[in-house]
Amino acid sequence: MASRRRMLLKVIILGDSGVGKTSLMNQYVNRKFSNQYKATIGADFLTKEVQFEDRLFTLQIWDTAGQERFQSLGVAFYRGADCCVLVYDVNVAKSFDNLNNWREEFLVQASPSDPENFPFVVLGNKVDVEGGNSRVVSEKKAKAWCASKGNIPYFETSAKEGINVEAAFQCIAQNALKTEPEEEIYFPDTIDVAGSGRHQRSSGCEC
Amino acid sequence: MLAEVGREDEEKWLAEGIAGLQQNAYYMGRALDTNNLRDALKYSAQMLSELRTSKLSPHKYYELYMRAFDELRKLEMYFKEETRRGVSITDLYELVQHAGNVLPRLYLLCTVGSVYITSKEAPAKDVLKDLVEMCRAIQNPVSGLFLRSYLSQISRDKLPDIGSEYEGDADSVIDAVDFVLQNFTEMNKLWVRMQYQGHVHEREKREKERNELRDLVGKNLHVLSQLESVDLVMYKETVLPRILEQVVNCKDDLAQYYLMDCIIQVFPDEYHLQTLETLLGACPQLQPTVDIKTVLGRLMDRLSNYAASSGEVLPEFLQVEAFSKLSTAIGKVIEAQVDMPIVGAITLYVSLLTFTLRVHPDRLDYVDQVLGACVKKLSGKAKLEDSKATKQIVALLSAPLEKYNDIVTALKLPNYPRVMDHLDNETNKIMAVVIIQSIMKNNTCISTADKVEALFELIKGLIRDTDGGAFDEVDEEDFKEEQNSVARLIHMLHNDDPAEMLQIISTVRKHILLGGSKRLPFTVPPLIFSALKLVRRLQIQAGDVGEDAPTTPKKIFLILNQTIEALSAVPSPELALRLYLQCAEAANDCDLEPVAYEFFTQAFILYEEEVADSKAQVTAIHLIIGTLQRMNVFGVENRDTLTHKATGYSAKLLKKPDQCRAVYACSHLFSVDDQDGIKDGERVLLCLKRALRIANAAQQMANVTRGGSGPVTLFIEILNKYLYFFENGNPQITSSVIQDLIELIMTETQSESTAADPSAIAFFNSTQRYIRFQKQKGGALGEKYEPIRV
Structure with missing residues (x-):
């Protein structure tokens, strides 16, 4: 049972609106990129098979809405995440400042059993813009923040040019794999030898 | 309370749902591990039955759904493995449809369906x-x-x-x-x-x-x-x-x-641009309760960000005529939504204006068009009282100022003042201050009389009382702040051409004279100084300007005289007096004797008739003496008349010490250091002697009233005047006169009836020290001091 569970790795991508969460996912999964800005609504995922130490895993990558008004149902999908990816735009200072909020919000809502050691990965995206001339958050600053939060791995990426995307997700997958399964271990209250749960079958309407 | 109970109940139901779900998921997992498809389907269907609840709010339901969702991934993987092992996917697709309840059945069907598609069998x-x-x-x-x-x-x-x-x-x-x-x-x-x-x-x-x-x-x-x-x-x-x-x-x-x-x-943005008509066409068809202004605002925001992102996309905007389409759509929406509050309409116009300022900054006509549409919407209505709406108008009117950093651009917009007319008095003033602040911040120079006229029309809320504007409600501090900003503004109006500058001054004058008694004291002085600046410029250029040139100092002084006169109605005599004296001095520099004399006459009339407070009189008379001392334009006769008056008023001040000081100050009127200045030593001495007499009288009065403590200081002050003229070479002031005075002071300071005034003694000591120093220094002056004993 545990082996089946470990075949699926759940990853959540968080960050401000417009930093390129969807683009990073699309680049990684489909090797496609579009310059057009399209907001994401709610949350959904794409999957990708990854080979790791001779084993095949399915990476379930959850892309989320950066705009709060498109997150009306809440964040129940955080549950059971194995790794959280925090993305910011190296050309927008605010998006970097907000990383802390995203991280804390995730820890509160997902409430992993060991928040201190829960794996995050930080991506500084859009390093390609204007040849890096418009960037406002330095690599040093970003790395310092990552170091202060328990040595979070950090990558500078460009979803547009495909720079470092593969490497970043490789690292994300590795870190996700390191997480102990979060699943609460369930034991039924009573062992119903004669086919448990039958009493639960509804005898009422059939819808 | 009810809500609380509801929430508790909901938690309970969710917990029950999760428990049921987990139990069945457990058995489902066991069935999957033992490769028992039938049981796996049975338990998964039971697990999914938990989603049939109608007791949970969407948030809680989502939690339950996510758990089921995760469990179904295991099932999906199992299905995939099964098909790999050769189980027919079509069979599976049929099999799951045996689930009893429709909701679990459909979840299972979708799950198998996903594998079905992946298998590409259909x-x-x-x-x-x-x-x-x-x-x-x-x-x-x-x-x-x-x-x-x-x-x-x-x-x-x-x-x-x-x-x-x-x-x-x-x-x-x-x-x-x-x-x-x-x-x-x-x-x-x-x-x-x-x-x-x-x-x-x-x-x-x-x-x-x-x-x-x-x-x-x-x-x-x-x-x-x-x-x-x-x-x-x-x-x-x-x-x-x-x-x-x-x-x-x-x-x-x-x-x-x-x-x-x-x-x-x-x-994406490109799609919106290319389908603007369709998208906007839907807006007027929406329910009247839809907050369309936010929707359109966001659209325009997106599009203007897009325009700002790259210059290459601008032709797209022009090609699809984005502005006119948006403008038309907004018009239609406002027309269709009859009940839309005015603030909604104005907010829409603000968005449109922001859009055009960002996308078409060169199109002033667009800006005016938006303002015009706003005027049309506001017209026929009373002045706005809705504070949210007025806030939006301020935003509307501020936007072009911020964009162009230049009021001059806004002054070109015919509809700009018309929008301002719809503001209530208070907001009108706020807007006027915003305009002035923009001018100050950007150091904008307003350079023609026409522009000044337009500008003052815009800020008229600050310049004069508006209809129904209850004055007593105005906060005194705010009022001062506003009027000071107007004063600062006047200094920003400038043209290098004297004729145009005079036009500007006349225009400003016309407006500020309507300001009423509370505003004039703030607005007249800057105007006077602005005009005096022009006078000085003319004077520098003088020579090539004839008497009949359009702009002469004489003409300007005439206007100034009339302007200051307005202050007498305020009444603000002290201020008017200072301004007259400033003008007199300027006229002196222009060599215009009659003009200067006229200003002095005005100053004296004010002094006689309006300056009543004794302290104010002291200040005024010293100002008069000081100014008069610097005048060199007067002929003997005029000068005599004026100095005579000045000394006369000096001696008539209320308090003896004041009289004394004013009179000894008058001594300077007869001794001017200029090249061909007056040197009337006799009259200097007369003044000083008169001052001494007054000081004596003052001392006697003090003896009577307070029994001692005479104003010895006055004598020491006079002694210093003596020393000044002595050094200056006035033949009437001799060392023996000075000696007498020193002895007099010594007697006074040592007399027992006089309580020693430490500051007077210190003053006298240092005066004596000065005399000794001059003596020791030797030279011509030292020799002169030689006979004096201290």
Whole structure:
């Protein structure tokens, strides 16, 4: 049972609106990129098979809405995440400042059993813009923040040019794999030898 | 309390749901481990039955759904393994349909369906079509919406999109779009219908729940936007019309507002530009309760960001005539939504203005057009009282100032002042201050009389009382602040051409003279000094300007004289007196004796008739003496008249010490250091002697009233005057006169009746020290001092 569970790795991508969460996912999964800005609504995922130490895993990558008004149902999908990816735009200072909020919000809502050691990965995206001339958050600053939060791995990426995307997700997958399964271990209250749960079958309407 | 209980109950129901779900998931997992398909299906169906609850709010239901969702992934993997082991996927697809309840059955069907598509044993479009049709069986809104969102999620990467491995024949592209659109339409129907279910009094709760569910519906639009096959043509011809049809026809304000917002946010800018007419065409058809201003505001915001992103996209805006389309649409929306509050309309105009300022900064006509539309909307109505609306107008009027950093540009807009006219007095003033601040901040120079005229028309709220403006309500501090800003503004009006500058001055004068007695003391002085600056400029250029030139100092002085006169009505005599003296001095520099004399006459008249306070008199007389001393334009006769008056008034001051000081100051009027200055030593001495007499009298008076302590200081001050003229070479002042005075002071300071005044003694000591020093220094002056003993 545990082996089946470990075949699926759940990853959540968080960050401000417009930093390129969807683009990073699309680049990684489909090797496609579009310059057009399209907001994401709610949350959904794409999957990708990854080979790791001779084993095949399915990476379930959850892309989320950066705009709060498109997150009306809440964040129940955080549950059971194995790794959280925090993305910011190296050309927008605010998006970097907000990383802390995203991280804390995730820890509160997902409430992993060991928040201190829960794996995050930080991506500084859009390093390609204007040849890096418009960037406002330095690599040093970003790395310092990552170091202060328990040595979070950090990558500078460009979803547009495909720079470092593969490497970043490789690292994300590795870190996700390191997480102990979060699943609460369930034991039924009573062992119903004669086919448990039958009493639960509804005898009422059939819808 | 009720809500609290409800929440507790809900927690309980959720906990029960999770417990049931976990138990069945446990057995399902065991069945999967033992490869028992029948049991796996049985327990998974029982697990999914937990989703049939109608007791949970969308948030809680989502929690339950996510748990089921995770469990179904295990089942999905198992199905995949099964097919790999040779089990027929069609058999599985049939098998899961034996589940007793329809909701679990459909979840299982979707799960197998996902594997079915992956197996490619049937075309993706057929499986999807089957699934989306079958989901119709669930008509409960909440469970229906979640089921369909499950379908959307599992099919997300399996749509027969361009470039997808599931892409079928030529028609399959439209199948992917059709599938998503159909799912969207069905979900929207469920969502809209939800409001009609349940009790009327639970409407509020229901709307809240509907609001929570909105992303499930909007999600489909996101999926569409991500499809490779939705290119501009597909979007324009199929996707947008079908979405809008659904949006307009559902006649539900919550759905309409949200979905319009979604369309704007999820589809790219280029698409919006190329379909503006269609998108905007839907706006007037929306329910009147839809907050259309926010929707359009966001659209314009997006488009202006797009325009700012790159200069290359600007031709697109021009080609589709984005501005005029937006402008027309806004007009239609305002027309259609009769009940829209005025603030809504103005907010729309602010958005449009922001848009045009960012996209077409060179098109002033667009700016004026927006302002004109606003005027049209406001006209026929009383002045705005709605504070939100006036705030928006201030934003509207501030936008061009901030953009161009230049009031001059705004002054070119004919509709600008017309919008201001619709503001209430208070806001009008705020706006006027904003305008002045903009000028100060940008150091804008207003350089023609026409512009000044327009500007003062704009800020008239600060310049004069407006109709019905109750003056006593005005905060004194605010008023001062405002008027000081007007004063600063006057200094920003400038033209190098004297004729035009005079025009500017006349224009300002015309406006400020309407200001009334409270404003004049603030506004007249800067105008006077501005004019005096012009006079000085003329004087520098003098020589080539004849008497009949359009601008002569003489003409300016005439205007100044009349302007200062206005202050007498205030009345503000002290201020007027200072200004007259300033003018007199300027006239002196221009060599205009009669003019200077006239200003002095005015100053003396004011002194006699208006300056009543004794302290003010002291200040005034010293100002007069000081100014008069610097005058060199007067002939003997005029000069005599004026100095005579000055000394006369000096001796008539109320207090003896004041008289004394003014009189000894007058001594300077007879001794001017200039080249051909007057040197009338006799009259200097006369003044000083007179001062001494007054000092004596003052001392006697002090003896009588206070029994001692005479103003010895006065004598020491006079001694210093003596020393000054002595050094200056006045033949009337001799060493023996000085000696007498020193001895007098010594007697006074040592007399027992005089209580020693330490500061007077110190003053006298240092005066003596000075004399000794001069003596020791030797030279001509030392020799002169020689006979004096100290």
